[in-house]
Amino acid sequence: MTDRRTEILTGAARVIARQGVRGLRVADLAAEAGVSTALVYYHFKDRAGILRHALAFIGDRADRYTAAETEQGPDASTRPPGPRQLLERTLLLEFQDLPEVRENSTAWGELRAHSVFDPELREELAAAGTAWAAEVAGHLAELCPAAPPGAVRAAAERLTALLEGLSVRWLSGLLPLAHARNLVREAIGVEAGRLGSDLDAN
Numbered sequence: 776m777t778d779r780r781t782e783i784l785t786g787a788a789r790v791i792a793r794q795g796v797r798g799l800r801v802a803d804l805a806a807e808a809g810v811s812t813a814l815v816y817y818h819f820k821d822r823a824g825i826l827r828h829a830l831a832f833i834g835d836r837a838d839r840y841t842a843a844e845t846e847q848g849p850d851a852s853t854r855p856p857g858p859r860q861l862l863e864r865t866l867l868l869e870f871q872d873l874p875e876v877r878e879n880s881t882a883w884g885e886l887r888a889h890s891v892f893d894p895e896l897r898e899e900l901a902a903a904g905t906a907w908a909a910e911v912a913g914h915l916a917e918l919c920p921a922a923p924p925g926a927v928r929a930a931a932e933r934l935t936a937l938l939e940g941l942s943v944r945w946l947s948g949l950l951p952l953a954h955a956r957n958l959v960r961e962a963i964g965v966e967a968g969r970l971g972s973d974l975d976a977n
Contacts, residue, residue: 783808784832787825787925792881796826796889815871823895826886828898830896834903836875859972862963866938870945870956880942887939901932902936908935919970937962 786808790799801822805812819825856864874890890896912931919927941958944950 781805783969784817784829787829788833788878788882791885792878795885830886830899833879837879858914862914862918866954866959870937870943870952881946884943908932911935918967922970926970930970934962934966
């Protein structure tokens with residue numbers, strides 16, 4: 776991706792997070808990114824193209840900060856993380872009080888809400904949601920290897936749906952960050968217990 780495209784998409788995420796999808800104006804986006812409106816149209820053709828590429832950019836950026844945290848790993852003096860720790864890390868990385876994480880989560884929520892009334896983004900959102908649930912299901916399957924695949928997938932869907940709801944409450948100031956994180960940990964325990972995991976062994 777060229778630097779200009781990256782600057783425009785970074786600006787799009789910022790404007791969507793701040794003003795919502797309906798508040799996204801190409802002139803505002805161009806000013807945010809420090810480029811001309813002609814350059815925005817050159818790269819993305821129209822507003823729908825901006826939204827589609829912004830959605831992909833936001834998803835990729837979330838993958839990057841998640842992967843960066845995961846790759847840091849534990850200190851050499853500690854054991855490698857087990858399946859439970861990996862699952863918690865994957866989910867709790869969405870609850871970091873960092874500007875990029877807040878912006879990403881807010882913009883994602885705005886795009887998701889927009890798709891209720893405008894179906895243009897539904898296919899991309901559905902694909903991203905499916906991939907997210909599959910990642911969580913993979914961790915759950917490692918944690919609970921004897922659980923039926925269908926039950927694992929359902930648990931992953933419940934956990935990711937819960938996380939999205941808690942994220943909205945946290946970002947809105949309705950839920951303290953520590954409490955949101957504790958609720959996610961408790962939900963992991965409930966789902967793992969239903970799937971037959973011995974949590975003390977993980």
